[in-house]
Amino acid sequence: xxxxxxxxxxxxxxxxxxxxxxxxxxxxxxxxxxxxxxxxxxxxxxxxxxxxxxxxxxxxxxxxxxxxxxxxxxxxxxxxxxxxxxxxxxxxxxxxxxxxxxxxxxxxxxxxxxxxxxxxxxxxxxxxxxxxxxxxxxxxxxxxxxxxxxxxxxxxxxxxxxxxxxxxxxxxxxxxxxxxxxxxxxxxxxxxxxxxxxxxxxxxxxxxxxxxxxxxxxxxxxxxxxxxxxxxxxxxxxxxxxxxxxxxxxxxxxxxxxxxxxxxxxxxxxxxxxxxxxxxxxxxxxxxxxxxxxxxxxxxxxxxxxxxxxxxxxxxxxxxxx
Amino acid sequence: xxxxxxxxxxxxxxxxxxxxxxxxxxxxxxxxxxxxxxxxxxxxxxxxxxxxxxxxxxxxxxxxxxxxxxxxxxxxxxxxxxxxxxxxxxxxxxxxxxxxxxxxxxxxxxxxxxxxxxxxxxxxxxxxxxxxxxxxxxxxxxxxxxxxxxxxxxxxxxxxxxxxxxxxxxxxxxxxxxxxxxxxxxxxxxxxxxxxxxxxxxxxxxxxxxxxxxxxxxxxxxxxxxxxxxxxxxxxxxxxxxxxxxxxxxxxxxxxxxxxxxxxxxxxxxxxxxxxxxxxxxxxxxxxxxxxxxxxxxxxxxxxxxxxxxxxxxxxxxxxxxxxxxxxxxxxxxxxxxxxxxxxxxxxxxxxxxxxxxxxxxxxxxxxx
Ligand SMILES: Nc1ncnc2c1ncn2[C@@H]1O[C@H](COP(=O)(O)OP(=O)(O)OP(=O)(O)O)[C@@H](O)[C@H]1O
Ligand SMILES: [Mg+2]
Numbered sequence: 001x002x003x004x005x006x007x008x009x010x011x012x013x014x015x016x017x018x019x020x021x022x023x024x025x026x027x028x029x030x031x032x033x034x035x036x037x038x039x040x041x042x043x044x045x046x047x048x049x050x051x052x053x054x055x056x057x058x059x060x061x062x063x064x065x066x067x068x069x070x071x072x073x074x075x076x077x078x079x080x081x082x083x084x085x086x087x088x089x090x091x092x093x094x095x096x097x098x099x100x101x102x103x104x105x106x107x108x109x110x111x112x113x114x115x116x117x118x119x120x121x122x123x124x125x126x127x128x129x130x131x132x133x134x135x136x137x138x139x140x141x142x143x144x145x146x147x148x149x150x151x152x153x154x155x156x157x158x159x160x161x162x163x164x165x166x167x168x169x170x171x172x173x174x175x176x177x178x179x180x181x182x183x184x185x186x187x188x189x190x191x192x193x194x195x196x197x198x199x200x201x202x203x204x205x206x207x208x209x210x211x212x213x214x215x216x217x218x219x220x221x222x223x224x225x226x227x228x229x230x231x232x233x234x235x236x237x238x239x240x241x242x243x244x245x246x247x248x249x250x251x252x253x254x255x256x257x258x259x260x261x262x263x264x265x266x267x268x269x270x271x272x273x274x275x276x277x278x279x280x281x282x283x284x285x286x287x288x289x290x291x292x293x294x295x296x297x298x299x300x301x302x303x304x305x306x307x308x309x310x311x312x313x314x315x316x317x318x319x320x321x322x
Numbered sequence: 323x324x325x326x327x328x329x330x331x332x333x334x335x336x337x338x339x340x341x342x343x344x345x346x347x348x349x350x351x352x353x354x355x356x357x358x359x360x361x362x363x364x365x366x367x368x369x370x371x372x373x374x375x376x377x378x379x380x381x382x383x384x385x386x387x388x389x390x391x392x393x394x395x396x397x398x399x400x401x402x403x404x405x406x407x408x409x410x411x412x413x414x415x416x417x418x419x420x421x422x423x424x425x426x427x428x429x430x431x432x433x434x435x436x437x438x439x440x441x442x443x444x445x446x447x448x449x450x451x452x453x454x455x456x457x458x459x460x461x462x463x464x465x466x467x468x469x470x471x472x473x474x475x476x477x478x479x480x481x482x483x484x485x486x487x488x489x490x491x492x493x494x495x496x497x498x499x500x501x502x503x504x505x506x507x508x509x510x511x512x513x514x515x516x517x518x519x520x521x522x523x524x525x526x527x528x529x530x531x532x533x534x535x536x537x538x539x540x541x542x543x544x545x546x547x548x549x550x551x552x553x554x555x556x557x558x559x560x561x562x563x564x565x566x567x568x569x570x571x572x573x574x575x576x577x578x579x580x581x582x583x584x585x586x587x588x589x590x591x592x593x594x595x596x597x598x599x600x601x602x603x604x605x606x607x608x609x610x611x612x613x614x615x616x617x618x619x620x621x622x623x624x625x626x627x628x629x630x631x632x633x634x635x636x637x638x639x640x641x642x643x644x645x646x647x648x649x650x651x652x653x654x655x656x657x658x659x660x661x662x663x664x665x666x667x668x669x670x671x672x673x674x675x676x677x678x679x680x681x682x683x684x685x686x687x688x689x690x691x
Contacts, residue, residue, distance in 0.1 A: 086527040090340035102332030103536040
């Protein structure tokens, strides 16, 4: 049995189809990431799975149960950190954990849980006095109190410093190694690539692609990517020299990127750069990341990472026009 | 679903601690009503607390029936409303009063005793400043004593010794009303403002959503708040009544009949606050609606002034306000000893409380749809 099964799930707000007939499943013990730009429908989907919102259509099974009808049972076996988690201002993290333990009627070692999310130093600080990242960690700690089989983490690392983010990764890896399933959303694609067994990329309420990160990169990526510091002239030169290969110029970073599909294209590209007699440096060759693919798929629509894609399109249009 | 005491206790402990730590709530629930009672107690006791100094000139002191005028003066004295200073006959009383910056004087004419016994009309003259409220009191008290003398004359009772049964029979001082009134005030305001605020904020911040993912139920959450505010109300009652009695000389009686009101009051207003907060779309609109509900009740239910002193139409309005039944009930129990009346108040409150509680739980949304 899968931890989560979703078939043709729909939810609309007025004319807006926030979730537009999506289907996916999360295998037990897997980390599944739901990715997508702001407003894609991730939180809506997650909250339907948590039994917090009623769906308009489709079938949903969470741990074998319908979360809207059997919320009470489902809630005993899931842990949740909602997006933008908030708690009672004048309660400390330790009190919050103990409170949850009492509500669930479980014995929980508050200190151990706080240590797990690296919050032991602030265990006795009022929630209102915690930093944004520390507040998120309280949410994470509370999600763990009832020893859940399945954990929903809606942007658990947003606003965390790199170290804290890695601490959360560690928590997620541990959850996985303990055999728990995780549904994660994040805007950090390297994080999704790093942690997930499976990802689904959503846009406008639909899943546009899903699979393991490697599968998605193979399916939508163009292979390798060469980055080299250079100017507009270099980009123009390369476009003429190797017309079969897409070349982009990023004016803001002063970088030229070349997406190479076939191995021999890399050699042609390198040779062309050398032959150009134009100034260049800082050359690197890397496999395309999930982020590169994401940007390509989502295009330039009001999303942090996608914004790069937007400029990228504009820059290309400008050079082509010239 | 069964209500779990363990969960209520857990919620109560988090809420109670937060409440004590924030101090704002504590100020409004306990300190603010005390400030009010001291303030209003002081303002309104200024006029009629100490006896009013009055100069009395007895021109009949040397008459053979001097006991009549003497009895009249001691009757005035025994009202305790006046602090009487005798002025020798022949002094110009108006000039004397002005010189001694007193606002009132009473002159008993020569032949007062004889005329009184013979049944001839005779007047006692009260001098005073018509614009001063103390003069009014002096006139009122004097005329009450005069009436009492006349009554006793008609009945043919002996003139002497009348003084003991004088004017003020069973009357209540302002502070007597103020104690139950302000207890009612804090029964209303502290849970209402807090719950309107908390429920709308928790909704905005999705804390309720978060709690809905635990086994805690809406009923348990609400019961925990009710428990807290009942406890707070009891503390507030003890503080206010003690201050009222010890510092401001309030004359109230303590009885077990007070307890149901200290329980049902917070029960009702916690639920009402929750209802207002939960049906409002935003924290701001909740505050507006909360004020619209709270303010009329705060002033018109007998908190600061006895309802009986208000115009008739406002009295009708008062009867439509839930807080009226708390304060009326407390008055009935603490002042009048009218337990029948208190029982009716209690009945009304019980019905209101159950209805509002059920509505609050019903409309209170843990999750959205
Ligand atoms: N309660 C609601 N009422 C009306 N519209 C809503 C509601 N909740 C969500 N929406 C709309 O549904 C769409 C999807 O929102 P959702 O919160 O699921 O996006 P998301 O993918 O989680 O975005 P983000 O990355 O910014 O968190 C948005 O356009 C949003 O405005
Ligand atoms: Mg979201």
